[in-house]
Amino acid sequence: MAEVFLMAEDLHRSFDEYKAVNGVSFTIHKGEIFGLLGPNGAGKTTTIRILSTVLNPDHGDVTIGGYSIRDNAGAVRSLIAVCPQELALYADLSALDNMVFFGRMVGLGGKEAVAQAMKNLELMGLAERAKGRVDKFSGGMKRRVNLAIALMGTPELLFLDEPTVGIDPQSRNRIYETIESLRDKGMTILYTTHYMEEADRLCDRVAIMDGGQIIAMGTPQQLKSQIGPPEQVTLEDVFLRLTGRTLRD
């Protein structure tokens, strides 16, 4: 069994009376792709914000690479990167300039940042558009730049928050391939998505959240086998069985 790289213990976070995260605990092993699934409002984004040191938990703690987010957030941030659900890019900059800017922010030197940016753009199939302004890019290209930025500085733990929302199959496939290659290189990934087949394909283990709590956790195979023969059941069946069919806004 690989070493535990992330350990979240009894996390709680409320906004006024609303309990967004209510007693969440899980671990992620080094080199693992861990899926965090759940309907809208389940508490996934708040959990990621806590894990990525943007929000402090009201209670509980997270240890990443041996560092506590409460006691040593700076050290934690040197190990992680976040690819947010929003296209968190500067529209007035080129893809390369965006990447170099964020590369400098994670501690790379100027030349190092340019070299790594070009390598990551190559990986995303965007090397030829490196100097194009991102506001002229298609949705799929922006998504790929969004992910490429997160790879600057080669983080040990990558948070991917719905990285394939609203893009064409080609771009999505490129992102899948990139994520798989990152896993092969030993990167640890926390992945959230609403596409269950995506989680089934990519994730070693998944946790399903609802109402601020984890209601199920295991490998996709284990979760599917809880409700029927794994080869006849999809992860979406499991998800709907556990979270219900009521619409969430």
Next chain:
Amino acid sequence: MARALLVTIRETRAYLRDRGELAFSLLLPIAIFALMYGAFGGESMFHGTAYVVNEDVDGAYSTRLIERLDELDNLDVNLLSWPEASAKLRRSDVLLVVCIPEDFSARLISGWPTQLVFRQRGNGGDEGQIVASLVRGVAEEISQEIQIERQVQRALVGKGIGQEKIQTTVQKLLDREREFPIVGVSEETIGTGVDPVHQFLPGIVTMFVLFSITLNARAIVEERRKGTLERLLTTRLRVGELFTGKFLASVSRGLLQTLILLTLAYIVFQIFTPVSFIQAITIVLFFAAAGSALGLVIASVVRSEDAANWIAVFFTMSMVMVSGTFFPIPEDSILYTVSKLSINTHANVALKTVIAEGGSLGDVGLELTILAGVGVVGLILSRILFRVVPGGSR
């Protein structure tokens, strides 16, 4: 600190690339400057028109009066008929008409006094009052000439000199006196007068700098919405560095804007010396720091871009209106006390002191201290209130 500077450079580049924002922050004040220059930049000597109804057609003295008025450099004479003059007065096209009565010359020749009549709307307006004063001066001059003629004639009665010769000789002497008066008046111009540019320039510069800086609050809210702020804070960038970078970017933007506007003013209006120019830039540095800190307070408390826009506009206009930018504020009024709450007031006073009054930075120490104080308090307050995400811990 290097990361903070990188944030500053990125923000400044974004500002320079945004054509809409550049147009607002640079071209609009330049356009206002151009309008001011057109309105106030040329000759500021009075030049008006005397509208005259002459009922004493071909009269010797009415003709002399009109010729004398026409000889004045700063006055044109426009002869009107009664109906034309009445219509213009009714429509307020003109506010004062000089009427020469039908018997004007006849009465003067007969030795009787006579009167010019000023027909006017209200007080005749500023131009009308000056024209009336010039006409009075010419009328008095003619009146004195007539008296001199009469006295000379009286003195020479019985000396065998013809009346016509007396008149011609006296007129020649009077003409020479007008040309080479015993008591003359000369003009010595020392620098420029009380220039409207001096009055309005500081206010316009500070108004646009404050607008630009406080509207920057919108950009921060937009960054928060797009997720770039949150993303930045998952890197090694510390909140303090982010905050410093944003603050320095805002100050740089205000300074850049000021540098361009004041350089333009330097070239066009020629109202600076190199020293006063540097002093003015220094004052705006303090002002930009205070404004940037207040802009960050706005960014810290608002949740939407619209709210940021409206608060920035309201805040800037309030500061501008109570600072006496467009109208003087009497020292004994309540507004004068209120005006001390506006950072624009202190910046305008400081700028006027160094630009128009030849003062130094030492003379505006109080104003600079107040601006620096506002900057420090604003920074502390905004840092306390600032959150990368609503409800966040940083």
